[in-house]
Amino acid sequence: MIVRKGMGRAKSLLALLMVLLFSFATYNLIAMIMEHKADGLELSNRKLMRSNSKFHVAVTATDAAYNQWQCRIMYYWYKKVKDMPGSEMGKFTRILHSGRADQLMDEIPTFVVDPLPDGLDKGYIVLNRPWAFVQWLEKADIQEEYILMAEPDHIFVNPLPNLAYESQPAAYPFFYIKPAQNEKIIRKFYPEEKGPVTNIDPIGNSPVIIKKSLMEEIAPTWVNVSLIMKDDPDTDKAFGWVLEMYAYAVASALHGVKHNLRKDFMLQPPWDLNVEDRFIIHYTYGCDYNLKGVLTYGKIGEWRFDKRSYLMGPPPKNLPLPPPGVPESVVRLVKMVNEATANIPEWESINRS
Structure with missing residues (x-):
């Protein structure tokens, strides 16, 4: 009898346990279905909000040899990664703000715009960049819903997805752009009624x-602020x-725009040591090393790669690899x-100033 009672209790407990387990499994299944539906709905909403997630790659440039050879390398790597998995890159345009065509028109998709009127840039040629974008946005037929503002010394090292989302652009945070530390100057252009200086992101326009x-809304303001800043001696001296x-x-x-700051957007050799999952190599800094592989920044190294060594024409093929x-990051850049x-036709016979 004791055994039978124990068996009966065990059966009852087992039945109860099975009911509880079944209920728990059913609950989890329903929860998973609901979560899946919610994820699907969110994904559907995102697709509705971003009907075309591709972005147009736009780089501003002059017809100087220094800009030309960088644009050729950039365009080569754009073509290599454009259709790789994970890429949302659309078409490519070199916005040429020299006011006239050059010898790369057939090689790189190019849109010619006018430079600023003589003397307005005061020798600071970069002021032509915002003016170039204003003209391009007004006159060009741009199919993509988004734009990547890039520079000639950018190399796409990994396929680049669209990092922006609706009204929040994506940008790379630069350590040397410090609005809060320059509040006195910033307030000349961003009055207190607009809010705290921390509203200003530590970024440039590229990437x-x-x-x-x-x-299209920001670009005209960008032109005006650039010109006014350049015309103010204190601002010009402080920002250089x-x-x-x-x-x-x-x-x-x-314009009330905040950017999504993405450190993985770009790396800058020699300070960033590894490529990892970042998307763009920006080779603005010189890379100088001794033959032991020690950085000698500020002093010409026994081995070096510096884009400024090639102001008058392109670098030679087959540059020596670093020690x-x-x-x-530096090794990858040179490779x-x-x-x-090695693959761009007529590399050394074109674009010499």
Whole structure:
């Protein structure tokens, strides 16, 4: 009898346990279905909000040899990664603000715009960039809903997705753009009634992925702020070569635009040591090393790669690779330059100033 009672209790407990387990499993299944539906609805809503997530790659440039060879390398790597999995890159345009065609028109898709009137840039040629974008946005037939503002010394090292979302563009945060530390100057262009200086992102205009309609609003303000900043001696002295970057950051804030700051957007050798999952190599800094692989920044190294060594014409093919111990980012940069120069037709017979 005791055994039977124990068996009966065990059966009852087992039945109860099975009911509970069944109920729990059913609950989890329903929860999973509901979550899946919610995810699907969110994805559907995103697709409705972003009917075309591709972005147009736009780079401003002059017809100088220094800009030309960089654009050729950039366009080579754009074509290599454009159709790779994960890429949402659309068409490519070199916005040529020299006011006339050059010898790369058949090689690189190009839209010619006018430079600023003589003397207006005061020798600071970068001021032509916002003016070039204004003209291009007004006159060109741009099919994509988004735009990537890029520069000639950018190399696409990984397929680039659209990092922007609706009215929030994506941008790379620069450590040397410090609006809060320059509040006295910033307030000349961003009055207190607009809000705190922290509304201004620590960015430049490139790299930025932004909705075309939003860029059409910001670009004229960017032109005006750039010119006014350049005309102000204190601002010109304080901001120097990054003045136009500050101008874009301020112009965006004046329109109430905040950017999604993406450190993975770009890397800058020699300071960033590894490529990893970042998307663009920006080779603005010189890379100088001794033969032991030690950085000698500020002093010409026994091995070096510096774009400014090639102001008058393109670098030669098959540049020597860095010595052992040099960071992967620098090695990757030189290998990518070498691959491009080996495959671009008539590399050394064109674009010499």
